[in-house]
Amino acid sequence: MNTRVVARAPGKLFVLGEYAVLDGCPAVVAAIDRAVEVALELGAPGTKVRINSAVASAEFCATAPAIETGPLRFACAAFRSAVSAFPQIAQRNAVITIASHLEEQHTKIGLGSSAAVTAGVVAAVFAAAGQNVTAGSCRDRLFSVALDAHRRVQGKLGSGADVAATVYGGLVLFRPCQAMPQITRLRLPSHACLLAAWTGEPASTPDLVQRYRSAENGSAAKRAAFVRATRACVDDFVAELARGSVSLSAVLANGHLLEQLAADLHLPLLTPRLRQLVSVARTEGAAAKISGAGGGDCGIALTCDEETARRVCAAWRASGLHPLELNISDQGVCIDLY
Numbered sequence: 354m355n356t357r358v359v360a361r362a363p364g365k366l367f368v369l370g371e372y373a374v375l376d377g378c379p380a381v382v383a384a385i386d387r388a389v390e391v392a393l394e395l396g397a398p399g400t401k402v403r404i405n406s407a408v409a410s411a412e413f414c415a416t417a418p419a420i421e422t423g424p425l426r427f428a429c430a431a432f433r434s435a436v437s438a439f440p441q442i443a444q445r446n447a448v449i450t451i452a453s454h455l456e457e458q459h460t461k462i463g464l465g466s467s468a469a470v471t472a473g474v475v476a477a478v479f480a481a482a483g484q485n486v487t488a489g490s491c492r493d494r495l496f497s498v499a500l501d502a503h504r505r506v507q508g509k510l511g512s513g514a515d516v517a518a519t520v521y522g523g524l525v526l527f528r529p530c531q532a533m534p535q536i537t538r539l540r541l542p543s544h545a546c547l548l549a550a551w552t553g554e555p556a557s558t559p560d561l562v563q564r565y566r567s568a569e570n571g572s573a574a575k576r577a578a579f580v581r582a583t584r585a586c587v588d589d590f591v592a593e594l595a596r597g598s599v600s601l602s603a604v605l606a607n608g609h610l611l612e613q614l615a616a617d618l619h620l621p622l623l624t625p626r627l628r629q630l631v632s633v634a635r636t637e638g639a640a641a642k643i644s645g646a647g648g649g650d651c652g653i654a655l656t657c658d659e660e661t662a663r664r665v666c667a668a669w670r671a672s673g674l675h676p677l678e679l680n681i682s683d684q685g686v687c688i689d690l691y
Contacts, residue, residue: 356395356445358480362473362686363388364455364464365518366549366653366679367644369590369607370527372565372614373583374512376576379528381539381590382518383547386682389466391428391473392450393481399446404428406451407459415443425451426506431471434502435478438494442478449474457675462551463558463650468503468515472686475499480688487687495686496520497533510562522685526591539591541681545599546662548634548654549644551675552626556649561620568618575617582610601640604655608642615647622647630674637664651677 363384370380400415409424421430428451436443451473455464475498476486484491499520500513514527517536528535541547568576586607593600608631615622623631627643627650634641634654638661641654654665666676 356481358393358477359689360391360393360473360476360480360486360686361388361689362391362469362476362519363522363682363684364466364469365515366464366547366651367514368524368547368653368655369587369604370514370583371643371645371647372562372611373580374514374527374529375510375562375566376580377529378580378584379526379587379591380512380514381524381526381587382514383524384518384522384682384685385464385679387454387464387677387679388682389455389469389473390452391470391477392452393474393477394448394450395442395445395481396448397446398444400443401446402432402449403447404432404449404451407453415447421506427467427471427503428474430502430506431474431499432478434498434505435475438498439478439482439484442482449477457551457677460555461650462677463556463645465515465519465645467506468499469519471503471506472496472499472516472519475502476686476688492520492685496536500534507559510559510566518685520685523683524681526587539594541594542597542599542657544657546656546659547681548639548656548662548665549651549677549679550630550634550654550666550669551651551677552624552630552649553673553675554624554626554649556646558646558648561622561646561648564620565618568620572618575614579610579614579617583607586610599655599657601655601657604640604642605635608640611643611647620647624649626674627652629672630669633668633672633674634665637661637668639665641665
């Protein structure tokens with residue numbers, strides 16, 4: 354009898370701490386209510402694995418040496434990492450079908466699709482092996498496996514904060530550690546409005562992250578100062594949340610730090626469209642910044658006033674930008690059984 358499970362893994366938005374998190378600074382990341390859906394169907398005994406998505410298809414032997422390249426590299430790596438924990442899954446032919454709702458006009462927009470795909474595939478394998486992915490210990494193990502697979506494909510460039518958001522859901526404080534990152538759940542007050550918009554331009558996150566990591570020698574002092582100042586922004590933001598309020602000034606300050614970083618390290622973080630996205634939102638009274646690697650993709654705005662939120666979205670549309678309909682998702686990766 355065939356076994357079929359469907360995993361749903363949310364996307365993410367960086368709120369504070371991007372780039373600095375690569376140097377050990379905590380970051381605040383939000384899971385969103387747009388997701389990647391991964392359907393895993395196990396059939397007859399065998400070792401053939403087929404992965405289908407809107408962008409590509411791939412077929413490989415579950416017991417053959419890993420080939421983790423191409424557009425489906427995160428899905429392939431995730432499957433191999435997960436079946437190493439549950440080798441019985443590799444003894445049945447498998448079909449994996451991936452449907453992403455983290456795109457606009459068939460283009461990536463910076464919502465963490467690679468992390469969501471990775472977590473979704475790992476969760477589907479765990480569920481097919483009879484694991485309850487909502488249990489705390491199982492979810493921690495799932496995070497560990499997904500993080501390892503994601504970092505391996507990235508060449509250990511990324512922080513893993515996006516994987517934490519999609520696995521655990523909600524608003525999370527991600528603290529990098531050498532062994533295993535520490536994850537703390539946070540919550541925005543009900544009156545806070547987190548907005549996001551897309552520039553219409555895709556960006557290459559690995560290229561920008563690599564350029565940041567290689568900025569040493571004469572840039573080392575500026576990079577270290579950026580990390581210290583970002584840590585202060587994150588600390589202020591988290592402290593205000595504990596008091597039931599939102600530090601818009603911390604978000605705005607972090608945005609200015611990223612802009613200064615771009616100038617100091619000659620990183621193309623703000624395209625003209627992304628700079629316009631941030632500027633328009635600030636003009637309307639919101640705290641706005643890039644979200645994630647920059648270089649295109651999306652930006653965010655945070656406000657505690659609904660009228661300001663409406664003005665920001667209207668101004669974005671009037672500027673030819675694309676406000677995104679999304680909210681913070683309290684639920685991390687989850688499973689539907691069939």
